[in-house]
Amino acid sequence: MSGHSTYQPKTGIERWLDARLPIVRLMHDSAVSYPVPRNLNLLWTFGGILAFMLVAQIVTGVILAMHYTPNATMAFNSVEHIMRDVNFGWLLRYLHSNGASMFFVAVYIHIFRGLYYGSYKAPREVLWILGVIIFLLMMATAFMGYVLPWGQMSFWGATVITNLFSALPVIGETIVTFLWGGYSVDNPTLNRFFSLHFLLPFMIAGVVGLHIWALHHVGQNNPTGVEVKDVKKDTVPFTPYATIKDLFGMVCFMLVFAWFVFYQPNFMGHADNYIPANPASTPAHIVPEWYFLPFYAILRAIPDKLGGVLAMGGAIVILAFLPWIDTSKVKSMSYRPIARQFFWMFVPVCIGLGYLGAMPADEPYVTISRILTVLYFGFFAALALIGIFERPAPLPTSIADSVLGGSGARLGHATASEPQAKG
């Protein structure tokens, strides 16, 4: 999609630099002249929002690390020192802890957007897989970050989650000992988690670089799922059109973020994490952070420990195979009457699993979790089957047509039944 460069160095210095390191050209080509489909809706602003959140987390996190002490006897009080004595420490810490939650809010919207509009389909498979890798790295980072305050949920969450690896045959116990740095969650665990929590965001930044590279190579998908045919008619330059739209989306997102930081800073946390970690006292309910709850529900739905771990891992890894699971060639579910209905059932299934993950492992929750787990994986099976017989609505002939209402169908439900792209 990135055609030939339109960058014109204007000053002598720019020409000199451009001949040696065309970095300004790179920035111009990827953030100014880069053509974006003209019909992107506000759901497409979440990529930029996520980039902003990553930077915000790194900036607040690096400053917090200047004041935090990764030691099992001092960590809890060092967080309270940040909250009480460090200038604007309360702000940094609440930005960072709520930032993690908002990061996941944004990434889940981003993933569901990709699901609905078929952004994982050719030629965007690698782009999508890189996204799944970022998601996994985010989960690891968030999990280890939640351990750092060394409260009750930090400690017991770490104990439960690291213990999952012991379900793996042969190597399980070794892995757990290695993660712990000993025979229980203790000071060595906290130290290595702190180190990794500092490292992983930079690895995320690296994969995000690849993600954006792949994106700019294949170009953005769009709500019609029809590829760009005529750059002049179908696209607009990134700046100012996409820049201003992304900025607007970002500021709206920051309004929600600020609401939580300033007015409800502990809403997404757990009260037990304000009790210092105590290996001798297990909390009544050990609950992970909300963004893990759907996967936690799947884990507990399977009566077998290894089976549960595999199902939980599979629930995430299956996303990476989506480009080959979905058999339909039509990308956007706006034109897929049956797949669309399954999508809108999949969303409440995921939310329902999240709710069940927060409930105690009793009846009726366990049975409902099992049903929803089947439905979760059933969605992927359905995508494999639907593409074979579904009759998609006619696609617009081009992006420009869909926007300007030219020949061909408009967005939404078309009644004409000519199967244009049967999978």
Added chain:
Amino acid sequence: MSLRLSLAGLVTGLAIAAASPVLAAEGAPKPPAQSWSFSGPFGKFDQAQLQRGFKVAKEVCANCHAMSLIRFRNLAQPGGPGFTNSQVAALAASYTNIKDGPNDAGEMFERPGRAADAFPAPFANEQAARAANGGAYPPPIDMLAKARTYTRGFPTFIIDIFSQYQEQGPDYIVALLTGYAEPPAEVKLLPGQNYNNFMPGHLIAMPKPLSDGQVEYPKGPDGKSPVPETVQQYAKDVAAFMVWMAEPHLEARKRMGMQVMLFLAMFAGLLYFTKKKIWSRLPDHASAH
């Protein structure tokens, strides 16, 4: 196909509907919601209430519970109980046995407290606290207002996002402090156990800590305390003080929040119209985006 669709939809709906009411049945009764001066977006602490709460905490709670995350100087900082620096210095100096050292001779010594000192804990360590309290550990109360909660349930917890209700901690503390009662006939209390309506499981090691008239409040011009010297009032005042101990920058946070929200809202509005203007420049601007 449509049968399968509706079945799946039905199951999902049932799952979510069935999961909600069960929640309410769990555990102790819900603490009644109190009205707090610090709730909501414009919330501020009531200084007189924090001063009264501090008096209760110091004279009653601190006999068994530590509150060492608080330093004397915090009592004079903005957004707190509003004691003066000289009041704080005098208060700190009234504790004459603050352990310090080693001195030049290598000895530990005791000295009067200073504003920078942490509030002295009643026991040297958890074991000492347990030994003095029949095996039960009185937890530190400096963080308790954020470390205690009760289940709000669905859909209340979603409404809380918009109503900004987040006072589960102090509501629970008031309910607990006023919730001591005679046990029902079928409950036999062991020595060291007390019955409380709001304690999860109802059995609590802490004996009823407050009684009417126990703490003397500052007198008004008419020679009487402006608020009643009752358990209910003590509980509410000390719970407010505990919220301040757990969240000493609450006022600054909410104040800054309003500034940030107003700025972002105006900025978003300007960006919206700028975006409209820019997109209208497209020669064929039929785009409604």
